[in-house]
Amino acid sequence: MSTFLNISKIDMVFPTPKGDFTALKEVDLKIKQGEFISLIGHSGCGKSTVLNVVAGLYQATKGGVVLNNKHVLGPGPERAVVFQNHSLLPWLTAYENVELAVKQVFSKKMNSKEMQEWIEHNLKLVHMDHAMHKRPDEISGGMKQRVGIARALAMQPEVLLMDEPFGALDALTRAHMQDSLMEIQDELKNTVIMITHDVDEAVLLSDRIVMMTNGPAATVGEILEVTLPRPRDRIQLASDPHYNELRSKVLKFLYEKQRKVEVISPQQATPTKEEKQSSSEVA
């Protein structure tokens, strides 16, 4: 299959009062249609920056992103984002949150009846149809994230960008959400880029794991193909030697080759917005 999403030699430099801060250096990645990619790396390595560049929320200093033969110049619904802390609008119900996206993307293609069905279909897909008229503060963290995913899926994006979608959830909810996501992925076969800190999550969900080196000037360190057959079952995989081998490869990369140096260097003493975000993700 040919390249669907081409992240081509991206440099990202943030100007700071103390001079330029190079967050990313020559990040190069080619993604095929329908592929599930995980970006993994230590906090502050610029994973979120890569995602934001693909989303169009940041403009790369050098290089660029080409999606489906179109140059990415700004944010758009064809690159839907599932934000880390769900970012649902708290004054709208789950249904209305999805509706806002659907109305914006499909108001010319669908009539109101079709839109309603499409919204309900997407909420059903994430098993939120029972609580679709509840507001975000009335539902749990996992449910909020489900609605966030439904909102992104409802845009029918060419690529789905997920910024640590399950980072803020407890382990059990997280496992449940991962299973849900695999189930949805089997059905929709979206092209997905997901950021994660969780090695198990990366191996379980991905077709390829992109491991990033530590910042500053972070870049793609290694890429690991995950050839485990689908559908995958977490309990069976736990005793699968291939799974464990993949898992240890990622762990080795993170904890041997890219061991996080604990000494605080001057640049890390003034964390960029990116780093602040990541550090809160870990907590």
Next chain:
Amino acid sequence: MTSLTEKLQPGKVNLPSWLSKQLNHLGKVIMPLIGIICFLFIWSLSASNIDTSLGKFPGPSAVVTQLGNLHQEHMDERSKEQAFYVRQDKRNADRVAKDPNYVAKIRSYTGKETFYQQIGTSLITVLSGFLLAAIVAIPLGIAIGLSKSLNSAINPMIQIFKPVSPLAWLPLVTMVVSAVYISDDPMFAKSFVNSMVTVTLCCLWPMVIQTSVGVASLNSDWLNVSRVLRLPAFTHVQKIVLPATVPAIFTGMRSALGIAWMVLIAAEMLAQNPGLGKFVWDEFQNGSSQSLSRIMSAVFVIGLIGFLLDRGMLVLQRTLSWDKTSASL
């Protein structure tokens, strides 16, 4: 002996949970009650020691009596008014009976304004001034919050006008209103427009500032949602900015309404515009032995109304705002 003290110490006795809950509940009532009783005690004690040229400073009982008087005066005035209309109707009916071509003249009653009417006038004025300010301030605040350059352009003016006392605005407003607001049959009395505009000028700024700060400190995730969806500018304001700013708008409105009420009383006193402020000033000028207790009654009523206005805003905020946590007491 020891056993008795042990029994009296509440910490050592395990009270049943319903009882301690009741005591807790009672504490919420008892403590304010104790506070009020102490206040009344100190007030009446010090009042009886203050001699003014208008007699002793009014204590609590004088104020209570006076509130009764004010109510009685209102009722008397109402019955006078009714009697006037009855007389007028009868007179007109008689004239028409004598001369069928006679066109009856209806005059409205022009007795002096009672305390209740002054309260009514003040409330209408403060709410009109406040609404006018809100209509200007909220869109202006949103515009300033959205645009950094507009903010830097307008901010100096806001900072300069914000601390200006209503008493400084009033002469200007009075002169401008009498020069500009000319009409043979004015819909509103000039004095009403004066007070209202002064109130507007003073409570505009906190609302503008709070609204613009609310817009400028919008959650960046919500902005990103809007950007990813490529919401057009108008939809962005309508669907994201405005609802997100509602809590901040209400905060601004609450503090503005408090300011508006304080400003209004001062404006009414100084400009002799009808209302509670004029009532206070008239009583002061009147200088009878009743005056101080009547002023003191007005002080309590003013305070009570200010409190009720604030609570009213709070109830409104609780009903309308999605963010219930920001609508706490």
